[in-house]
Amino acid sequence: SMDVTGENPGREASWKKMSKEELEIQYSPSGWVVRRGAEETLRTYSQIGDEATKRAQAARGSLLHVPYGDRERERLDIYFPEDESEALPFFVFFHGGYWQSGSKDSSAFMVSPLTAQGVAVVVVSYDIAPKGTLDQMVDQVTQSIAFVQKRYPCNEGIYLCGHSAGAHLAAMMLLANWTKHGATPNLKGFFLVSGIYDLEPIMHIPENEALLMTLEDAQRNSPQRCLEVALTQPVDAACPVLVIVGQHDSPEYHRQSREFYQALRRGGWKASFEELDDVDHFEIIWNLTQKDYVLTQMILKTIFQES
Numbered sequence: 001s002m003d004v005t006g007e008n009p010g011r012e013a014s015w016k017k018m019s020k021e022e023l024e025i026q027y028s029p030s031g032w033v034v035r036r037g038a039e040e041t042l043r044t045y046s047q048i049g050d051e052a053t054k055r056a057q058a059a060r061g062s063l064l065h066v067p068y069g070d071r072e073r074e075r076l077d078i079y080f081p082e083d084e085s086e087a088l089p090f091f092v093f094f095h096g097g098y099w100q101s102g103s104k105d106s107s108a109f110m111v112s113p114l115t116a117q118g119v120a121v122v123v124v125s126y127d128i129a130p131k132g133t134l135d136q137m138v139d140q141v142t143q144s145i146a147f148v149q150k151r152y153p154c155n156e157g158i159y160l161c162g163h164s165a166g167a168h169l170a171a172m173m174l175l176a177n178w179t180k181h182g183a184t185p186n187l188k189g190f191f192l193v194s195g196i197y198d199l200e201p202i203m204h205i206p207e208n209e210a211l212l213m214t215l216e217d218a219q220r221n222s223p224q225r226c227l228e229v230a231l232t233q234p235v236d237a238a239c240p241v242l243v244i245v246g247q248h249d250s251p252e253y254h255r256q257s258r259e260f261y262q263a264l265r266r267g268g269w270k271a272s273f274e275e276l277d278d279v280d281h282f283e284i285i286w287n288l289t290q291k292d293y294v295l296t297q298m299i300l301k302t303i304f305q306e307s
C-alpha cells in the first residue's frame, strides 16, 4: 500500500500534454497486454466470461434476468451459495467495456469461487452507449443496488466491484444520493479494478463518438473530481475501498488509480491501493475464476474480515 503523502507534487493533469495519438494508446487496454496479441486477448476474455457464466448458470441456484427497473437492459442475475438463506454477503459486479460493450451474460467470472465460500453474487446489466448516456448508466447502477437492498434487507453487507468502465460506475456509488431510490444499501466494501475515475481524457479518444460526453457530462460523472469538489464525508468510515490496478495496465490507468486512491484518503475513506503483479487489464478479471488468485483471496478476506 502507498503512503497518502506520496503524491505527485505538481498535480497538473499530464494527459493534457499528450497528443491525440498518445491518449488513444494510453486508453486502449488491449494494446498493453504482454502474453498474447490484442485480438487474441479480447477473444479470450469474452470466451472465459461466456464459459464462466454458462458454468455458473448450470451449477448454482440462481435467479436470472431479474428486472430492477422497467427498461429492457435493467436486468440482473443473482447466483446463490449452497446455503440459500438471505442473510448473506452480496457481491455485486459491474462489467467493463468502455460503457459501450459487455453485459451480465458474459461477466459471471467470480461466481464459482465466491459462492463456494458463502457469498451471493449479483451481475448487473445496464444501458450501454449509444442507447444509454453516462448519467443514465450511473442512475441504473444506483437503482440496481437499491433493488438488492430492498429485496434482501437481511443481507450481511453489499460489496461493490467493477472492472474498468464498471469500476467507474461502482466508484460513483461512493457519492450516490440514495434518498430518491427508497433504500440506503448496507455497503460494506468496494473493489475498484483497473478503473477510470477522471472522464475528461476520454472526451478526446474515439470511444467518445458513442458516448458523446460534453465537458460538463465528463465532470459531473468523474468521481475523482466530485470527491475533490464535494468533500463529502464517508458515510461509513470503516468501509474499505480497494483501488486495484494491474502491473501491465497503461501508465494512464496507473495514474488514474493512484490519484483516485489519494483523493479517497484525503476524503477520509479507508482506502488501499494494490498493484497486482504480472497481470494485464483483462487477466486481472478473468483470474477471478480461480479460487487461489490473489484478488479472489483479497475479496474473500475483506468480506470475512480475516485481515
Ligand SMILES: N[C@@H](CC(=O)c1ccccc1NC=O)C(=O)O
Pocket: 027, 028, 029, 030, 031, 045, 096, 097, 098, 099, 102, 163, 164, 165, 166
Ligand atoms: N477497445 C478496448 C476494449 C476495452 O477497453 C475493454 C474490453 C472489455 C472489458 C473492459 C474493457 N475496458 C474498459 O472498460 C481495447 O481494445 O482495449
